[in-house]
Amino acid sequence: MSKSIHRMELPREVVVGSNLISEIPEVCRRLGFSMRALVLSGPTTYKMVGEDVANSLAEHMDADCVVVAPAPTEESVEEVQEKIRRFKPQVVLGVGGGRLIDVAKLSSAREGIPFISVPTAASHDGISSPVVSLKTAKKEALSVMAHPPIAIIADTSIIVKSPYRLTASGCGDIIAKYTAVRDWKLAHKLKNEYYGEYAANLALMGAKLITQNAEDIRRNTEEGLRVVLEALISCGVAMGIAGSSRPGSGSEHMFSHALDMVAPNPALHGEQCGVGTIMMAYLHGAKWRMIRDTLKTIGAPINAEELGIEPKYIIEALTIAHKVRPDRYTILGENGLSREAAEKLAKKTGVID
Ligand SMILES: [Zn+2]
Numbered sequence: 001m002s003k004s005i006h007r008m009e010l011p012r013e014v015v016v017g018s019n020l021i022s023e024i025p026e027v028c029r030r031l032g033f034s035m036r037a038l039v040l041s042g043p044t045t046y047k048m049v050g051e052d053v054a055n056s057l058a059e060h061m062d063a064d065c066v067v068v069a070p071a072p073t074e075e076s077v078e079e080v081q082e083k084i085r086r087f088k089p090q091v092v093l094g095v096g097g098g099r100l101i102d103v104a105k106l107s108s109a110r111e112g113i114p115f116i117s118v119p120t121a122a123s124h125d126g127i128s129s130p131v132v133s134l135k136t137a138k139k140e141a142l143s144v145m146a147h148p149p150i151a152i153i154a155d156t157s158i159i160v161k162s163p164y165r166l167t168a169s170g171c172g173d174i175i176a177k178y179t180a181v182r183d184w185k186l187a188h189k190l191k192n193e194y195y196g197e198y199a200a201n202l203a204l205m206g207a208k209l210i211t212q213n214a215e216d217i218r219r220n221t222e223e224g225l226r227v228v229l230e231a232l233i234s235c236g237v238a239m240g241i242a243g244s245s246r247p248g249s250g251s252e253h254m255f256s257h258a259l260d261m262v263a264p265n266p267a268l269h270g271e272q273c274g275v276g277t278i279m280m281a282y283l284h285g286a287k288w289r290m291i292r293d294t295l296k297t298i299g300a301p302i303n304a305e306e307l308g309i310e311p312k313y314i315i316e317a318l319t320i321a322h323k324v325r326p327d328r329y330t331i332l333g334e335n336g337l338s339r340e341a342a343e344k345l346a347k348k349t350g351v352i353d
Contacts, residue, residue, distance in 0.1 A: 090113065131249075156222040176252045199238045255276035275295075
């Protein structure tokens with residue numbers, strides 16, 4: 001066998017705590033960025049946080065700000081790239097929710113400069129992972145490897161003000177690692193795919209943190225939020241170590257992506273992944289009841305009704321989920337689930353009546 005090279009990309013600095021905005025210039029300075037920085041923010045997050053970040057940076061260096069449209073597209077990414085080429089920042093700071101951070105991640109990766117992740121919600125592991133989720137014009141979900149943030153600055157005093165639904169959804173994205181790792185192991189056994197024990201355990205550790213602290217998380221305090229953030233960061237870093245989204249995304253994510261395609265009004269990414277995890281855990285013969293009960297304690301959806309999605313779309317998504325990423329082997333196998341098997345699975349796990 002030829003020499004195989006495994007490359008890992010990791011953040012250099014992770015700061016989790018309260019009232020961190022004034023610390024941002026110092027983090028930039030430590031990383032060697034003291035000349036010019038570009039801040040990206042959404043329309044709402046700009047007023048809440050982005051403006052303060054830009055002002056605080058402007059006291060120390062040349063700083064500019066771009067407000068990205070609420071539902072960013074490929075064009076938004078290109079616009080930011082254009083801005084990067086003109087302004088020539090040393091670093092991009094993505095201040096906002098998951099989608100905004102994806103725009104910062106992808107535009108900076110394409111222009112070959114680092115980015116700093118400043119999440120305003122704990123809704124999914126994109127805040128720390130190297131992966132970008134894009135929706136194409138045909139509503140297909142694409143996941144692209146870009147690069148991980150060089151630093152993550154997660155301010156609990158800001159994130160605690162975001163709707164709790166987003167945090168609960170983030171927990172669904174973390175719980176998903178129980179089945180993602182099982183799928184990865186299965187692909188290793190059956191398809192001889194590369195499997196990294198360290199990355200797998202790191203992702204599972206994130207999921208365990210959530211099950212062990214479900215009640216504290218539900219209280220929606222800064223302390224509970226810190227657990228969720230640390231778990232999200234641990235899961236994102238696991239993907240950087242694995243060099244792929246494998247430790248973070250398996251059949252449960254494929255189910256969620258399938259729902260995005262078929263359901264007229266999909267729920268949040270992590271909410272759908274959480275429900276997907278309950279069902280995929282059942283297929284794996286894992287502790288699906290424990291996963292369901294954890295989500296229930298947290299206050300995340302555990303069935304079709306709570307997702308606000310009609311049962312027929314759940315069944316349809318289950319039958320097409322294996323086609324979402326045919327290159328990714330999971331418990332759904334190459335042929336996926338028949339309609340009968342899908343219905344039986346959703347009923348057995350209480351996802352539909
Ligand atoms: Zn996810």
